[in-house]
Amino acid sequence: MTESGKVRKALTDWLPLWGPLGPQELKPAQFWSQGTSRASQRARSLDLSCPDAGLREEAWQDRKKRLTPPELEPTQHVLTRAFILSPQPILYSYFRSSCSWRVRIALALKGIDYETVPINLIKDGGQQFSKDFQALNPMKQVPALKIDGITIHQSLAIIEYLEETRPTPRLLPQDPKKRASVRMISDLIAGGIQPLQNLSVLKQVEEEFQLTWAQNAIISGFNALEQILQSTAGTYCVGDEVTMADLCLVPQVANAERFKVDCTPYPTISSINKRLLVLEAFQVTHPCRQPDTPTELRA
Numbered sequence: 001m002t003e004s005g006k007v008r009k010a011l012t013d014w015l016p017l018w019g020p021l022g023p024q025e026l027k028p029a030q031f032w033s034q035g036t037s038r039a040s041q042r043a044r045s046l047d048l049s050c051p052d053a054g055l056r057e058e059a060w061q062d063r064k065k066r067l068t069p070p071e072l073e074p075t076q077h078v079l080t081r082a083f084i085l086s087p088q089p090i091l092y093s094y095f096r097s098s099c100s101w102r103v104r105i106a107l108a109l110k111g112i113d114y115e116t117v118p119i120n121l122i123k124d125g126g127q128q129f130s131k132d133f134q135a136l137n138p139m140k141q142v143p144a145l146k147i148d149g150i151t152i153h154q155s156l157a158i159i160e161y162l163e164e165t166r167p168t169p170r171l172l173p174q175d176p177k178k179r180a181s182v183r184m185i186s187d188l189i190a191g192g193i194q195p196l197q198n199l200s201v202l203k204q205v206e207e208e209f210q211l212t213w214a215q216n217a218i219i220s221g222f223n224a225l226e227q228i229l230q231s232t233a234g235t236y237c238v239g240d241e242v243t244m245a246d247l248c249l250v251p252q253v254a255n256a257e258r259f260k261v262d263c264t265p266y267p268t269i270s271s272i273n274k275r276l277l278v279l280e281a282f283q284v285t286h287p288c289r290q291p292d293t294p295t296e297l298r299a
């Protein structure tokens, strides 16, 4: 039996209450990733995710008696145990935040279910400044992701963690040179454009100059990006596979449109953006379809 077949059989046999897992052949990592989500949902519905470690352990021992088949392999045993006991990831996000959108796309591509906790960046002076949120992210910014018992902020760090722990589908190419291009483009957007037009920076600029300020930051970054993409792009930013660079590009183009930047001088950026926007992971995570999207902006 193939590796994915073994995993599939194990999960469907041991945890029948998860329901059918779908007919398509999945690679083991994708399968585990889907299994994780189901296990988290299941853990929550069984109330196994209680914070008390002792109780969780007891609950696990109890389940193990009933669910562990004799042929359970040690690695699968450990993974199943971790998955049953782990709560669902929580994404602290704002519908319009481009950095949150990057992470939402990564989660969608990797098939990771999660709960969204909206942090409204403008309501009540900004919920990112609340004491509770600052305890999660002292930088007072979204996104933050609670996953596997830790909280991570900084969207690129989150995406790289997801990549290392849930490697399928790959968001960083195997080839080190292409990988460097992906990181270079991601950093250019995440470090060289977005911070300059972020809310907290715009607040420092007089209101009547804010739009021009944001436009200039985007135009100067896009001038460089357009040139770079002409040598790295295939179907997408780097070659023909969707990578972390694409997760940064689409939300940044959305920001450009919001700030009324004319994108006609950027044909490469615009065409890659168009090709990415038709993909399901980019559509379901779009700012107009989030739990906290205001009714008038929903589509």
Ligand SMILES: N[C@@H](CCC(=O)N[C@@H](CS)C(=O)NCC(=O)O)C(=O)O
Binding pocket: 096, 097, 098, 099, 100, 121, 126, 128, 140, 141, 142, 143, 153, 154, 155, 156, 190, 195, 198, 199, 200, 201
């Ligand atoms: N480098 C951080 C930047 C995060 C960031 O700037 N988040 C924005 C929304 S996209 C934010 O929370 N802004 C709140 C503020 O400026 O007060 C990342 O990539 O996650």
